[in-house]
Amino acid sequence: MTQPDGEQVLQTTAASLRIVEHILELGGASLRELVEATGLAKSTVHSHLHTLAAYGYVVNEDNRYHLGAKFCHLGDYVRTRKEYHRVAEEAVAWLANESTMDADFAVEEHGRVISLYGDLEFANSPRFLVDGSPFHVHTTASGKAILAHYDEERVRKILDRWGLPAPTERSITTEEALFAELERVREQGFAENDGEAIEGFWAVGKAVRSPRGEVYGSLNLSGPAYLVDDETRAAQVELLERAVDRFEREAAAMYRTPEDRGE
Amino acid sequence: MTQPDGEQVLQTTAASLRIVEHILELGGASLRELVEATGLAKSTVHSHLHTLAAYGYVVNEDNRYHLGAKFCHLGDYVRTRKEYHRVAEEAVAWLANESTMDADFAVEEHGRVISLYGDLEFANSPRFLVDGSPFHVHTTASGKAILAHYDEERVRKILDRWGLPAPTERSITTEEALFAELERVREQGFAENDGEAIEGFWAVGKAVRSPRGEVYGSLNLSGPAYLVDDETRAAQVELLERAVDRFEREAAAMYRTPEDRGE
């Protein structure tokens, strides 16, 4: 769950947002459950829910509160907002088709990694059940792939904010190790993740960048580690590289404007 | 845009939510634009944005505020929350494949109709450009299909809250006309919409219900009115009926439990 940083935030709004996240976490909740989860007074939670409901962010189905369908639309809007969204979707679809693994495209936001488009089979399987919450950058292939192209200061800022929690034994736990890993990523051109976020879950990721070097996000292939040997691993990297290459060329073409020609 | 009803709502939270919706409407906005849109003080808007950003609901890309990727996850959660979501997705995919029209599945929430799953080509075309915001029940095929199975009181409550605005000349504008239309929908088993929400945009919808008669939502086919003649119209209805039938049978099988057998 997302924690607020130490700074000054509007407590009323923050309480409402926390309630939303508790509903998400609990998969729908009764008033009582939310009172327990938040530690607020019954009447307080009630009025938050009332407000959220008035705006359509929450629905009440026989005394259990759920998130409203409005989030679907907001989500769709976010997904289609970026100019490159068609290209990204196509890339993911192509990868999912060519590979036996899961494919997705993830972006970094506020120092966390979030999957924007994805064709996820394994991740949703009972064996792994990846919850939707954003991942820490240092535990994912996508995060490392993206961070490898940031300058050191930007990386440090993220680490300062979120730290280096270790969800598994293989997770990176020191800044030193992370910066070494990022160097390795830059050298080999892609990032790998062998059970660093989720036990037994493997992934490769490669950053997608604009001609100017800004990082859009990262294309990734992932699946159960036991399916991966040297051969399949090489094949996944090969696929990724082709997908990223096409993505970057198409995005570049899309952004080309008269002034670019002049320069 | 969603308006709060007259009741007492938490003003701080409400202001934050309104800011979110303004960002959506404006497709990303600067602080100044939001100050103008909301009428609040610069510093006030700023602190709202700061709070929303702290929780990941808003991102700042070079001084323009956008909605955060977190909405994608919340949206995905909402979409997959309902137990029938797989069945609904399959039904939409099947319809989209069989028909030349757009297919979608919509639900009623807080008196508005919202499309949960959809394969929308025409609706996103420049000619129509359906914005994501929820529709009024009386202007859509899905809304009418759903309302036809509600009791009169429930329908009146919705009308009292939202009224009967007329986005086009063909829109239904009186309660009387709407109730007559709902009666017709019940008789023929499906609802039709000929440019009542959007000029030149046609749709048919049919409610999907549980064995107990609760309405899950409505499956719909839609597209440009100029593509529709008597023959295609009949074909769409035929497809819809088959899809709804399968949906209902599969959903019923899913919910069948030992106790249902006993009763």
Place this chain on the structure above:
DNA sequence: ACAACTCGTTCGTGGGAGGCGAACGTTCTT
């Protein structure tokens, strides 16, 4: 059938937090 319990809703009050305006910082423009 009644009482006891649980859970959701409503109401009135005090104190803290949110909204405002002014001042400051920063980035472009001319």
Place this chain on the structure above:
DNA sequence: AAGAACGTTCGCCTCCCACGAACGAGTTGT
């Protein structure tokens, strides 16, 4: 270099949120 435009920070005053208590509805047990 001066000015404008915009984002950010600060401190105070007022209002509105958070609380607790009382109420109502629905459920269980004996």
